[in-house]
Amino acid sequence: MDLYSFYASSTSYRVRIALHLKGLAFNTLPVNLLAMEQQRPDYLARNPAGAVPLLDDGGVRVSQSLAIIDYLDAKYPAEPRLIPAGGIERARVLEIAQLIACDTQPLNGLRVLRYLKGDMALDDATRQRWYEAWIDQGFRPLEKLLGRTGAERFCVGDAPTLADCCLVPQVLNAQQHRCALDAYPRVRAVYAHCAGLAAFQRAAPEQQPDFPG
Template sequence: MQLFSFFSSSTAFRVRIALALKGVSYEYRAVNLRAGEQHQQAFLDRNPSGGVPVLVDGDVSLGQSLAILDYLDSRYPEPRLTPADPILRARVLELVNVIACDIHPVNNLRVQLYLKNILGVTEEQKNIWYRHWVEQGFDIVECLLARQDDAPYCFGNQPTLADCCLVPQVWSAARAGCDIAAYPRIDRIYRHCMAQPAFIQAAPEQQADAPQQT
């Protein structure tokens, strides 16, 4: 199995968490998004959307993180990340889609580059844009979490797809200067997750293509 990834990609981070939780070994294949390697034809032949992650498992090649997560949950069902209970499954997917549909798409690298290079916004304006969508999305996530009993993870005592998606988004938001402490439930879950071995293993700082600290 191969995972085409970039250390700071939040969508690739989602998949790395799931692989670590399930104990699935894989070959890490770095794709430098900042250098534009995702636009090379050889990569586009593998993934027409021109992004990471891409998972290759034998003859199977998938290029969208949620599709990959669903595949992994079917292929390696323990521990299960999408609950079998229909109501809990819907609650998990509700939170996942706030992140995957409402926050991430308007803040990913291609959007940021368009804002800067095509529309000519300043760096500060770009940062304001980013924080606006994160804050709006996190307001919703915080409300969804408030409906649940306090627990280590988003939905109880075991990680789910929701944690796989929330943690990378929080990591990216904190890196961009967002005030995570303004969202106490999100902050508590994030801190708990990032103290667990699978999340530590999947963290951007632990990846082979992460910049070396000096």
Template sequence: MAVYVLHDYFRSSASYRVRIALNLKGVDYRRHSVSLVDGEQRTDEHLARNAQGFVPALDIGGGRVLGQSMAIIEWLEATHAQPRLYPADPLARANAMERALLIACDIHPLNNLRVLKRIGNQFGADGDARDQWYRHWVREGFDALEKLAGEGPFLGGEAPDISDVCLVPQMYNARRFEVDLTPYPHLVSADAEMRALPAVAAAAPEVVKE
């Protein structure tokens, strides 16, 4: 079987969640770093892989490259069934996706690098203002997510699901931007349970940074 190639950036939240999913499922892959800071995502070479100029992009061989982290993880679930990241029960699956998309669609897009640059360049926001912007959207999302979390040890119960995969990178970023996590004991606990798993620990930015 061909080894997949994950084109990613070590601190990209979307890339981080794909690394977690790949590792949890025991999928063999190698990384190719695309530096967002140096603008490598906008090169012709990378745009040929991902028309949006985003990471991650997963090359699965045969000239086929997948983009969008949630689409990649859904493909992994369909092609590498175990361990499940999407519950079999329809209601549990919908609940897991509600939590996951709260992070991936409502928190993360407002706080990614291109948005932070835009509010600085277009509206003159300085570093402090950008940090306040970042923390506001994390807190707003986490306030809701804390209420949606189950009793644990993971967000959905006894085993990690897609929402836990999305949680870990967002918690990493929350700590980077010094968000007070005291109001979110369920999130802190689920994140700790996830990061204690060797597959998740191996995906951490500080581990994969080149």
């Protein structure tokens, strides 16, 4: 299995966590987003969206981090299940994952930040306000959802799921953008617990072959 990935990409990080949690071997094929390798014709032929992550499973190509993790979970259903098969737990995992993946990350993605800086000519301070505003609008409801599930170590239940695969990279990203996270104690607690686990550590940016060091 090949994973097209960029060390600093939070969406690639989600999939790397999932692969390690499931104990699946994979090759990392780095795509340098800063060098715009995602727009090269050969890469666009593989993923027309011009983004990472992209999974190539013996010629079967799947893009979109949530779809990739769902594909892996369905193909390798042995524990740990990252998306519960049914019941309210499934709904809770998906609502947290989608709050991060659909309502938070896309507003602060690389291409958006690049557009704000280039086409919109916004200065550093204004772009920082933008970034912090969307983190706050995502993390405030996230904190409430984690209160509903009673989360202290994992977002839902007592094992890692898709929701944790989304939460950890988003918190790291927010920290790297110097966001204050004091208002979100449950978010920080889940992050602290999960980030200490081997699968999450192996998936971390600094462990990737393209990490610049």
